[in-house]
Amino acid sequence: MTTGSPPTVPWRPRRFTPPLAIALALAIAAPGLPAQAQNPPSRGLPIIRDAEIEQLLREYSQPILRAAGLAKQNVRMVIINDRAFNAFVADGHRIFVNAGALMESATPNQIIGVFAHETGHIAGGHLSRMREQIAKAQTQAIVAMLLGVGAMVAGAGSRNVGGNPGVAAMTLPVEVLRRSVLAYVRQQEEQADRAAVKFLTATHQSAKGMYDTFRRFADQSMFISRGADPYLQTHPMPAERVAGLQEIARTSPYWSKGDAPGLQLRHDLMRAKLYGFIERPDAVLRRYPPSDTSLPARYARAIASYRHAGVRTALAHIDDLIQSQPNNGYFHELKGQALMESGRAAEAIAPLRRAAQRAPNPLLIQAMLGQAMIATNDPKLLSEAVTILRRVVTREPELPEAHAQLAMAYGRTGALAEADLASANAAAMRGDVRTARLLAARAKKRFPVGSPGWIKADDIVGLKPPSTP
DSSP states (O other), X not given: XXXXXXXXXXXXXXXXXXXXXXXXXXXXXXXXXXXXXXXSTTTTOOEEXXXXXXXXXXXXXXXXXXXXXXXXXXXXXXXXXXXXXXXXXXXXXXXXXXXXXXXHOOSHHHHHHHHHHHHHHHHTTHHHHHHHHHHHHHHHHHHHHXXXXXXXXXXXXXXXTTOXXXXXXXXXXXXXXXXXXXXXXXXXXXXXXXXXXXXXXXXXXXXXXXXXXXXXXXXXXXXXXXXXXXXXXXXXXXXXXHHHHHHHHTTSTTTTOOOOHHHHHHHHHHHHXXXXXXXXXXXXXXXXXXXXXXXXXXXXXXHHHHHHTOHHHHHHHHHHHHHHOTTOHHHHHHHHHHHHHTTOHHHHHHHHHHHXXXXXXXXXXXXXXXXXXXXXXXXXXXHHHHHHHHXXXXXXXXXXXXXXHHHHHHHHHTOHHHHHHHHHHHHHHHTOHHXXXXXXXXXXXXXXXXXXXXXXXXXXXXXXXXXXO
16 A cells, blocks of 8 residues: 555636635535545545555446446546545546545445535536536626626715715625536535445445435534524535435335445445554554454555555464465455565565456556565666556556656666656656756657657657746
């Protein structure tokens, strides 16, 4: 498992002046457009990359996406290292989910329901429509402001001692617009709920998990919502939303259908993995005490042991896991990661090879395997490392660490042009455009003019530097 920020070119927001700032605030409050998502998707967010978790989430989301007619849009799941329960969409190609949402969802059906809801936003075109609504509100607010300014001037000229009507002309229309946009947002949430139930029913899955999740949060927020103005809420009032969801969800013939035991076990292993990596060891032991001998509990304790107690103790726990499930590639991956990060790269290669052979979609594991090969300083492994890492960055280009490792391997083999280009790609993926352009310019001088490498380097040289506010 790795964490970090995804690769995008730096972006800075424009400075807004009233009343445009009001429209910006509305956009931030809108579902599917959280504050951090106003930037290009995932820019600056602490992202978790993990082969096991991403594979499971693909299996959760693909049937829903097919039912929504989005299977060909390459919608990806992005995991954010945040303990809050949250999920959102920021474009038509990514669903963001906090680690906390995965950790707090007790069953697969609960988190699948959340994904179905977010898919409803994508399928309904809510993001583009919300942008149109915001643009409309901005235009109307500007008109209201100009009318207000005119009224203020007129009021000043007539020495209106009863108050300036321009003030009301500037504030009241903006308040009406704000309520209008918030009402539009609430409609989108209700539409996404209905779409989610439709997708779940089409895939023969229950909407009960989705209902249970929203009911839990409704119960938690009831004390906050009491006395609140329902017209100032970005989401439907909890009681109304849960009642409406229950009404449509119970009509599904799959309401009582539970998750398959095998899928539940994988879900529990995912949660245990996240707890093991994210939580403090004392918190892990409280949740998974030694008396709990289940596979997920042993998984969480093995991870916590590797992170805090040293590799010798961890390996005993990890080998016990492998003995329980010899064909579980992710247990072999954990062993390889523990060995490599403890400075035993040569020993890490064998378990990482086994992991890559046993796990579906093993690109992230292969990236770690290539890194281990390079770390051995064995010249005999460099050629294989280059082959592996080239395959990884071709299929998964948004992995700056893989580009950086590939650059290192190229450099040690004397392929300096390729090393500069890979380093430029790594810098670009991290958002360091200045460094990327400098490295790409140097790579261009080393590649033959017009060659594929020269063209790729030229593309990077042409990247625009980050704009200033």
